[in-house]
Amino acid sequence: MALEELFSKGVPKRSILAILIVLLILTGYFFIGDYSKKRTSAEVEARWEQALIHREQKNFGSAVSTYNSVFWIISSSAYPREYAMTHYYLGRTYEEMALYGNTSANLQNSISFYSKALSFFSKESSPAEYALVQYSLGDAYLRLYDSSDNPENLDTSIIAYKESLTHYTLARDPFYFASTNNKLGNAYRKKGLSGGGADALSEAAGFYNESLKVFRKDTYPQEYAGVQNNLGNLYLEMARMEGSSDMINRAIVSYNNALEVFTLKDNPLEYATVQNNLGNAYFELSATRDRPGNIGKAVSAYRESLKVFTTDLFPVEHKGVLANIARAYKSL
Secondary structure, three states: OOHHHHHHHHOOHHHHHHHHHHHHHHHHHHHHHHHHHHHHHHHHHHHHHHHHHHHHOOOHHHHHHHHHHOOOOOOOOOOOOOOOOOOHHHHHHHHHHHHHHHHHHHHHHHHHHHHHHOOOOOOOOHHHHHHHHHHHHHHHHHHHHHHHHHHHHHHHHHHHHHOOOOOOOOOOHHHHHHHHHHHHHHHHHHHHHHHHHHHHHHHHHHHHHHHHOOOOOOOOOOHHHHHHHHHHHHHHHHHHHOOOHHHHHHHHHHHHHHHHHOOOOHHHHHHHHHHHHHHHHHHOOOOOOOHHHHHHHHHHHHHOOOOOOOOOOOOOHHHHHHHHHHHHHHOO
């Protein structure tokens, strides 16, 4: 209703003035509230960025403090997404801290923060965030398994990765689809070696091959080579379990595929690692066929790895490769 209509209907001017004041107050409250929320959200983003800088500088204590300061300016009810994502970032920080010590405690903290974030992100209402946290939760539990050997952690890791795949499909997010499948391959490979047997190893091969639908040599060469090395390790372990020279040959093919990308010049550490693995494959093949020839190939691969694994830079790896060479010659 226009003001002219109010005057024409004989509404007192004082009442009209009161109505206008109320409308102005309500409008001001709306705009001020909206501005305040945007300003708070911007401040949260700024603190996240500062915390990330601290993480990149390995200044984890400052990163944790900066993330925790976010909780001083927001509540879970008013800013549920920011509140949850701050817990996720804290989980990431503690997972990174686990690389530098107190592995189990830091991973447990990481898992706690990821779990808190998941209490705000559901598969239905926040599928992308839900998948992201599940993916990271899978990483944390898999690393915790490596440090504890508790099979429950391995099983929980697998469940989390599979949950993330409910969102990370080949069509929707091919990179994360491939990455998650590669990690599921790693998890099932560990499961096979810890009592799951040939069935778990076979599942691992399936997941690795799923990841190669995306991680092709022409589009994602580094990731392609990493999966090929993983497949080589898997086939070698299947060969030991099944006594199959065919699996050893598959391992050799996979390692050579990886070496098409991992070169001595561009990827020295990966190059040396795969060469050592390739030496192991040829050594195992020598037990069933052409012992002198395959021992020669094994030693040649081991020597390639020593171009990187020198005694001054990588003393532990250097010693291990020398032991492999000695074992190979001793078998002749």
